[in-house]
Amino acid sequence: MNIAGLSIRRPVTTVMVVLIVLILGFVSLTRLNVDLLPSINLPVMVVSVQYSGAGPEEVESIVTRNIESVLATVSNLESMRSTSSEGSSLVILEFAQDTDMDVAALEVREKLDMIRGMLPDGVSDPIVLKLDPNMLPIMSFAVSQEGKTDEELQVWVEDVLKPRIERIEGVASVSILGAKQTEVKVIVDPEKLISYGLSMDRVVSALRAENLNMPGGVVQDGQYDLLVRVSGQFKSLDELLDVPVVSSTGTTYLLRDLARVEKGVRDDRQYSRVNQHDSLSISVYKESTANTVRVAEKVNREIESIKKSYPDISVMTIVDQSKFIKSSISAVTSNAYIGAILAIAILFIFLKNITPTMVIAVSIPFSVISTFVLLYFSGITLNIISLGGLALGVGMMVDNSIVALENIYRMREEGLSPIDAAEKGTNEISMAIVASTLTTVCVFLPIVFTRGMTAEIFRELSITVTFSLLASLVVALTLVPMLASKLVTRQGFSKKNVTVERVTEKYRRMLEWALEHRKTVVLITAVVFGMSIVLLPLVGVEYFPTVDQGQIEIEVRLPRGSSFGETLEAVQRVEKMVSEIPEVEMVWASIGGQQLNVGMGVSARDQGSITAVLKPVGQRDRTTQQVGEEIRQKVKDIAGCQIQVNTGGGFAGLGSGMMGPPISISIKGQDLDVLRKISDDIVRVVSSVPGTREVRSSFEEGRPELRIIIDRQRASQYGLNVALVSSAVQSHLQGVVATRYKEESTEIDVRVQLPDDGVFKVQDVENVMVTSPLGISVPLKSVARFEYAQGPVRIERHDQSRMVTVSGDYEGRNFGEVIEDIQERLDDYPLPEGYFIEYGGEQEQLSEAFGDLRLVLVLGVTLVYMIMASQFESLVHPFTVMFTVPLAFTGGLLGLLIAGKPLSVPAFLGFIMLVGIVVNNGIVLVDYINRLREGNADLKLAIVQAGATRLRPVLMTSLTTILGLLPLALGLGESSELQVPLAVTVMSGLTLSTFLTLVVVPVIYSLIDDFGRWFGRKLRAL
Known part of the structure; x- marks a missing residue:
């Protein structure tokens, strides 16, 4: 089908199609979800018991x-880790990347x-939970008020702030850190308890x-059936x-005879401060399908409304x-704008005329806007x-449009009419630009075979680049020839560009020299590749x-x-x-919060x-990593505690708890003492390596504990057993929640406890009075002995082996x-037999x-x-290209070395x-050489003429691509670090390969x- 001819002869239809696509593109842009990163599917599941x-x-x-043995047969399971700690078992299951996690959860259950x-x-009962990045809060606030007690502030937060945020569309939940839990305390007088012959258990019961x-049944009253209910709840x-x-x-006693009742707060020992001021911390979690930016905007608007209503x-x-x-999105967008402007500027420098420059440049906005349509229907978010x-x-x-328009102008120089030149020039070059576009697009196709984070992150980049290049190809084959036939006259390209003509002449002589010294060129090429x-x-x-x-997490x-x-x-130290560091804008400290890395919501005292929040990048001279290093140096001398500083440099949007530490070495075996010795040795070895920071072992010192060993024989003489003793100890030390008291629309705990006169000591435990069912009270030390002990805090396993x-x-x-x-x-x-090391992280x-x-x-x-073999109808010429x-690989590595960037996943994608x-x-270039040779041109003349003719479009396409990538390579703006290695690799690789291609490919x-002619003669001689 002659697409170019159809678009040229039906310009109104072409323009209308373009306008429709532009309108759809703008509508799609307004409806695209905005996020930092693509939606990441973490095939991880947690089982908690x-x-x-x-x-x-x-x-x-x-x-x-038992859990590991039965879950080892779950489909698509790749790895299984577990942590056994006091009173808790946590098993983490890692599945293959393409696993349907809903189906996997059913099978696990x-x-x-x-x-x-x-x-x-x-x-x-086991709790099965699918791990999701949405488990991390999208926003956190600190709430405080002068002149209001903590209890009054908490009531306001729970009754006003929390409900107003929770009802916002897209908000899943709101949690409060630092809040005190209200409870009713029944404080028993221990002396009266003993004198009356009572025990804490009797009070609780x-x-x-x-x-x-309690329901009592149904009675009949005339024609009605009445429900009978015994109502005894406290009013x-x-x-x-x-x-x-x-x-x-x-003997019966009233509770008032031996205890007092008061309303207070539970001693949770929580602490939350912002900028060294006490506050309540509010964390907002979004729904899994909600858009982070839109939800945050709604929450911020609601917060502003609340501030106006409650100015204090x-x-x-x-x-x-x-x-x-x-x-981050703004930085990437700005880089794209700057890149587009630089590309258009290069076009103008070469063409010396605004009309053909604009004809070519129109492919940029059309390709971008039409890509938004395809992104919307592909379900891809607008992210970095x-x-x-x-x-x-x-x-x-603009590459395809440059080649197409340059060829159209060449036809005009040969005397063809504007319409014929546009049609013939486009058709002549169409297969070459289709092939060149397909070669760029097809390298992204194999990414579907990748797994893990690489596939999750860069699949969207591949789709976006593919969409935009295919759109630019359509523009080059339709819109550009139509505009060229109407707008670009012969004078459009006729202005002489002295610089280009001089470069072309020098290149012609250099190419002639290269064809005369082919061995030298091949040797230089081999040396460059050897680099x-x-x-x-x-x-x-x-x-x-x-x-x-701009955020640093410090764990104490x-x-x-x-x-x-x-x-x-x-923590306060x-x-x-941290507050004294000039780059720090805000410091949020907390103790006793619900921390995922501690163990599925278990608080740790x-x-x-x-959390140190730094000033924006433009307002500070040092990076987050440099500030984090200063914090490490400041806190390293604090004795008696381990302090870990995480600068969040792993990967944006995912917490360190999700990604894990960069350096991770697992030691596997069975004996915990041997594992501990090996891990201590490896900690020393790793710490001695320059550049390592905060090296630690997961084998922690056991928590000291006081064990009460019951003398069963003596206890039985008093009518006591282990259950009674345990209950008595718990009642004396932390109290017992006996029931719940309903107050308005909420229920609060009723805790029976002894007077809280301070911290309990070992002597207090020894003298705890235990009352038997016979009414006999004896001190605990009479029926038990006490000993200090220390065991492992937790036992880790990987694929059913201790680790x-x-x-x-x-x-x-x-x-x-x-x-x-x-x-x-x-x-x-030297590892003992049966023990081995694995590198993770x-x-x-x-x-x-x-x-x-x-x-x-x-x-x-x-x-x-x-693709090139199909284009050239040859199995040999593709090797030339x-x-x-x-x-290009040499140029890419040289660029990374100069820029000081290691070879990373983005850089590899650049290659x-x-x-x-x-x-x-x-x-x-090769396509035009073949066309000239079809006219029986001499080989050397065909190569030199093709090189001189194609020099301008080759330089234009290369320079527009290189300069288009320049803003990304400079790393301007937030989160630009992700694109810098990719942009540097492509820029430097394309720069070196372009100049060498102009010489090496012809040679x-x-x-x-x-070689083909020589081989043919040999065959004929046979």
Whole structure:
């Protein structure tokens, strides 16, 4: 079908189609979801089981191993990890990337049902949870008010702020950190308890028995059936005081005779401060399908409305993901604009006329806007990856139009009419530009064979680049010839460009020299390619570039069992140090919050966390990593606690808890003591490697505990058993929740406890009075002995084998150098029989990603060759063009070395893109040589004429692509670190290959032609 001719002869129809596409593009742009990253499917599932009172070793043997044995047969399961800690078993399942997690969750639950009867009493039902990035809050606020008590502020937050945010569309939940839980305290007088012959259990039982509403049945009253209900729930706190408590001798006492009742707050020992001021911290979680930016905008509008209604309340934003997203999107968009302007400027410099420049430049906005239509219907969000694809392709969008328009003008010079020149010129070059576009597009197709984070992230970039280039091809074959036939006169290209003419003449002489000295050219080419082997070790490797997110997470850990006061003192000390750093804008400190990395929502009193929010990138001179290094130096001398500083440099949008530490070394074996010794040795080895930071072992010192060993024989003499003793100890130390008191629309706990006169000491435990059912009270030390003990805090397992992990971070060196030094030093470490080391973390991710990308590269090269073979109808000429690929690789590595960027996943993707890009110039050049030779032109004359004729479009297409990538390569704006390695690789690779292609491809063409003739003569001689 003659598409060009149809668009030329029906210009109104062509314009209307263009307008329709533009309108659809603008509508699609307004409806596209905006996010930081593509939607990432984490094929990870968590199974959590509680076994109260059991130690880590009991949990491992009784619960964890049973769960692991039955879940090992789940479909698509790739890895299984578990953590057995006191009273808790946590099993993490990692599935293949394309697994349907809903189906997997059903299968996991079915498997768990099979062993439910095998687990002992006291083991809770397993909780199955799919891990999702949406589990992280999108926003956090600090709420405070002068002159209002903590209780009053909490009531306002729970009754006003929280409901107003929760009802916003897209908000899934709102959590409050630092809130005090209200409860009713029944404070029993211990002396009266003993003198009356009562026990705490009798008080608890009495309250539970009295606070009930129970159905009694149905009675008939005339023609009506009446429901009978016994109503005994407490209506007021005074009713609690009138509850009768019966002693073992049958004497009845009222609760008011031995206790007092008051309303207070539960001692949760939580702490939350922002900028060293006490506050409540509010975290907002979005629904999984909701858009982060839109939800955040609605929440911010609601917060502003609340501030106007309650001007005395201070609501300060701690974290707002939407700000980073919008600044990142804005930076990528600005880079695309600048790239497009530079590309158009190059066109004007070469063409010296505004009309043909605009005809070519129209392909940029049309390609971009039409891409939005395809993105919308593909379900792709507008994020830094998809927009990065547009920014990467903005310089390539004009390549096809340049070649088409340049050929149209050549036809005009031959005397053809505007319409005939536009039609013939486009048709003559159409197969070449189709082939060159397909070579660029096809290198992205094999990405569907990749797995993991690489596929999740860069599949959208591939689709975006493909859409934009296909749109630019349609423009070059339809809109450009139509506009050329109407707008571009012969004078459009007739202005002499002295610079281009001089360059063309010099190139002609250089090409003639190269054809006379082909051995020298081949030798130089071989030397240039040989540089790749030298450059690769110098460049280094890493998984993903470090991203400056402007946020630093500091974890403060004290020895197990440390008191809340000790933890508070350490956290406040670190908090003050961090606040003094000039780049820090806000400091949020918390203790006792619900921390996912502690164990599925279990609070920890011996550790705290501090979040330091830095000023925007433009308002500070140092990066997040540099500020984080200063914090490390400041806090390293704080004795008695471990402090870990995470600069969030792994990958934007995902917390360190999701991605894991960069350095991760697993030691597997069975004996915990041996594993501990090996891990301690490896910690020392890894810490000695330059560039490593915060190296630690997952084997923690056991939490000290006081064990009460009951003398069963003596206890039985008093009518006591282990259950009674345990209940008495718990009642005395932390109280017992006896029932719940309904107040308005909420229910609060009723806790029976002794007077809280301070911290309990060991002597207090020894003197706890235990009352038997016979009414006899004896001190605990009379029926038990006490001993100090210490066991493992947790036991980790990987694929049903015990494991200890040594983890850490790195700074100042690229990851490849650090891990190479670690492996070299650990190769000589003598491991006992039955114990072995595995490298995980970034090393595991890097190996998997590079393995997949190598497959993509090989498949991409193969597809490019096949397309060129179809274009040239030859199996030999594609090899001529493919010689440019190794030269591009050398240029890419040289660019990374100069820019100081290691070889990462984005850079590797840049090399894959180069395979499809660098052959385009060779295709156009070889295609024209073949056309001239079809007219019986001499080989050397055909090569020189084709080179001189195609020099201008080759330089124009290359320079527009290179300069279009320049803003991305400079790394301007937020989150630009992700695109810099890719842009640098493509820019430098294309730069070197372009200049060498103009010489090497003609030389190789002539050599292959000579070889073909020589081989033909040999065959004929036979």
